[in-house]
Amino acid sequence: MTTQEIADKLVGYCYDKNIVSIEPKGAPMERVEGFDAVLQKAEFFNTMVAEFHGNEVSDPIVADNYFSCRMKMDATFKEGGRQSMEEICLYQVANGKIVQEEFFYTPGPST
DSSP states (O other): OOHHHHHHHHHHHHEEEEEEEEOOTTSTTSEEESHHHHHHHHHHHHHHEEEEEEEEEOOOEEETTEEEEEEEEEEEETTTEEEEEEEEEEEEEETTEEEEEEEEOOOOTTO
16 A cells, blocks of 8 residues: 555545535635545645645644644745744544544745
8 A cells, every 4th residue: 555545544534524624714725615625725735835844743632522732834835935833723523533623823924
């Protein structure tokens, strides 16, 4: 199995086909719905990045059907140069899958 096939399988296990993904107001894709749309959003973000320098994810905090974590990323964007970014990621789980994700950060010129 290739790395891409493993990644696709993991995402398929984790995300509901009707997932809702929410970014802060002002982000290029503030709200998308559906598994394919979330994948397209991730691909769109990756097209803006020239190089990733590092990434950190905190341990999750779990309450009821939600969990959150803090993510830090250091990347060079094609427009906007090198930036460090921090965000809080909130996930809602139902029936064993993530049904909603919401990201809290201050959008910059490249996001």
